[in-house]
Amino acid sequence: MSGDAGLWCDRLVRGLAQHEFDIHALSRSRAQEDAGLVPLPDQVSRVRTAPLWRAEDDGVSYGRRTRRRFTECYAELAEAVCTAPGAPTDAGSTLLADRFGSALYGLAELARDEGGLTGALRSDTAVRTLERACRAPGASRTAREARVPDLLAVAAHLERALRPLSLDWYGDDGLAAADLCHATAGGPAALPGLLARHFSGVPLLVTEYGVQLRSHYLTLGPDAAAPAVRALLAAFHGRLATEVYRRAAILTPGNAHARRWQERCGADRTRIRTVHPGLEAARFAEVGEAPAADRSEPDTLVWVGPVEPTKDLVSLLHAFAEVRRERPTARLRVVGSPAGPEGEVYLGHCRVLAAQLFPDEAEGVHAVGDNPVSFEEIGGPEVPTLPDAYASGAVVVLSSVVEGFPITLVEAMLCARATVSTDVGAVVEAIGGTGLVVPPRNPRALAEACVALLRDPERRERLGAAARARALELFTVEQNIAAFHGIYLEIVSRCPVRRVVLDAAGAPLPFAAPAEAHVPVHWTGPTAPVLPRGVPAWAAGGPVRATPPNPRPTAPLTAPETAR
Template sequence: MRIGMLTEGGFPSASGEAGLWCDRLVRGLPQHEFDVYTLSRGAREETAAPELPAHVRLARSAALWAPADDGVSLGRRARRSFAEHFATLVRAVSCDGDGFADGLHGLAGLARDHGGLPAALRSEVALRALESACRAPGAHRALQAVTVPDLLETADRVERALRPLSLDWYEDDGLASADLCHAASGGPAALAGLLAKRFCGVPLLVTEYGVHLRGRYLEGREDGLSAPVRALLGGFHRLLAREIYAMADMITPGNTHARRWQEQCGADRSRLRTVYPGMAADGFAAVGESGDSQDPDAHGDGRTLVWVGRVEPAKDLVGLLHAFAAVREEEPGARLRLFTAPARDEESAGHLAHCRALAAQLFPDEAADAHAVGDSPVSFEEIGGPDAPEPADAYAAGSVVVLSSVVEGFPLSLVEAMFCGRATVSTDVGAVVEVIGGTGLVVPPRNPRALADACLALLRDPERRARLGAAARARALELFTVEQNLAAFRGIYLELISRSPVRRPAEAVDADGGPVPFAHPAEAQVAGRLSGAAHIPSWAAEAAFVPLAGADGPETATEVPR
């Protein structure tokens, strides 16, 4: 089976959990051929050249970050067609009404037949259509204050989101030859799969471990976009997600939190199937197996709380420090070890400095060195460097792992703690409750007092810690390993192919549209080596000497190929 893997900023060139998941999936299913198509979001991804496994037939990429121009200028009739289709699309966006799909597929057909779409989407015709949609009756109230810079910003971002319409990925040697398109996210990556289904009839599978639409909403606020631009882009991505969900043959959310988003955007429940992301458990096996002991001391330092993650406001380290101050009032021997990933930018570094300063303010009479682990109740230790501790060592350093986030998708650090057999205290955000499943304590977010009480309950009860840690490890090994993820997608691929109509190439179809006999061999490829012989095709292996009864004598052996 040939799979067209569609990613945005992920495998094979980019790092991060999405890229890591794609890499594990592709390498874990060597019985299939993969064609990898990547929409890159930065120059660094364009220059990366990773080594790909042998069953990856090709890897192609297109840039979303750079301006695009195919050098084509639309003629008068094509310009008129573009204006009609684009006006239909943006009217639906401004009023959250019907017509988005008609406009989108009209633009796709125009790009396929004529080209010139990138320039047209940045043209004065497009800007006028946007402005007219913003002034139309029934338009969103925020659009009444739209300005020319707002229109220019919106046109630029919409053109980048629609970049897949202008790509040459849908030819016979591209996605048209795939048996299945698997989009590793929503948005532009899934849009490429949507076009492959429309133009070539290729089934579409969409996987979302982080909901693309939610990310676009947050991105608009983080980028400081004006209210009219946020309203236009929010409406565009919402309707795009609705169309993708409506046309996908199957959608696999990574958790019920993502599933609820998809259902709210119109996804059919019958085509939704939750598949948890697979994580490698091998690196945590030693810590987890040592924690299988009934000895409470085997579950880490009974006085130490551990936190592992990236330093950013959404992780609410400020609330955790205040909660730990309450813990110290009742348990003076308690300690908090914060294992942080290296700061990615100035904002992360600044937030880390703020947390260090807060720790020094909350514990003024303690050891002054915030990096020390000895007598200081709070330590900041970096992981991920050449001389830094491994993640498994971080979880082994304490008996209770804390997650204090106010915003969270799928809590990867929580699953790692479960692999290590650690009891956990978490805030009720994202997919936390679904992941924990009763094997840890969960408290409301932004509630330091509740967080402190839960931590104290586990610090004072070693038997309960051991019991919860063992249950957590068993749950993680059952649900969240790479093996279960691969098994799920192996079955889904076969199911979708079995439900899809046969697509025959032109040379395999006669003048009446029927199949040409023997146009394809019975077996195109035999994996491995046959016992006792090499390089024997399956049809030859099935040929036999069939005994035939002679008319006047004993049976003779005649070679009859089947």
């Protein structure tokens, strides 16, 4: 993994030194693999990687019976994808979910028995099977409109998404030896954990800070593919998300926004625990605890983040033009790097727009001090570090039209900054009542909120102090690690893996598993007494809450996708 998700995984593994980890990482690009592995702590026993960005032909040749078996499973999967969906609670939708799961596990068992699926998923048989499913009675109208190029595109996407089924990770020397599998993303990234549960009964924990299904919907827009392709791929990812949510022992969304997505896809709310992301508070302590007089430049707005269209810097620039009419001394600092080629183009467009909105000050548009708008990057002379970026402004602004969990806002809160944000994603959940929130794509409302805070330094001070207190309470690395430690123990105690433990000679080892792991009672209860180890359950004379087993697992906990 990379970016914020990779940083979170690294902090989690390092913080849980009382557990042992095997890390199974799915890489998404050659650049990610070329970057190499990060230094790992002692509690990491092994790292295994698999590239999802490429898959060479496995050279597996199926016989007639095996081809028939593949066709049956793939046809069932395709029919579940092509059939018109209903509400997640409908009986018909439940039946489709069961059929999808049955087909998925059938393909996984075939891959295990025969050595892989790559060639079969790329074959003409797969495309013809998909075509029959699109033309079958009960298929959705959009699926029936699919043409040959659409079918080829969908089949290629399914082959890429199902590559984890062909991995050799599911034996006794891999995921089957784990007490718990922690998938740090949903969608195809959760497939290894899903199969470990299917093959070996290993309980699955799924964490989603950005819902993969939502990301898929946003990525595959109207300009990216034909309607039939978008509909079929959306159906596939929706079915996969439902299966992951149904089989996970516990789901840990990073915010209420992600939680609502999971519930809409059929997740059982009793198995959902919201765990907010954790940030390293010490990094921002110097700025957050600085005296008020030293905290910022007056009349300066700061925007921080990756530059891309979803951040809607265009609306921010138009809003700032209105701010300048009310506060002629106001400045705007845009601090961030472009996110890919699209971000480069968007940044260029924003620079041109800034020059048009402030024509009398067009010269020096790229330099701080020559123009009210500056475009900068972390590491430059004006903002050498990220805390310096937040320290340079009196108000931090977020103008996004799409946002998951607003990490930049939490960083601003740790820096004791008052914020103005658009009401998207989990923004309101993150800031609570410690900042101002306006509708997205509304430059006038954004400008009015910014002016209100620039005019009132005492209000900024109160909001900033409240914001820092809230962030320290809810969004630190320490609270994140403590939450997952408790969840790990809960899952291991409730869902112990029933495996035979062997001694050095390979003979079954009696009494290798703690007896309390097999007591058929609930682990928690309002009236249940706690028994010391070794005291039989009948000695309590009433309802029993068994003592949880030793918190150190007897086999490694496994965290797919945490090494990157």
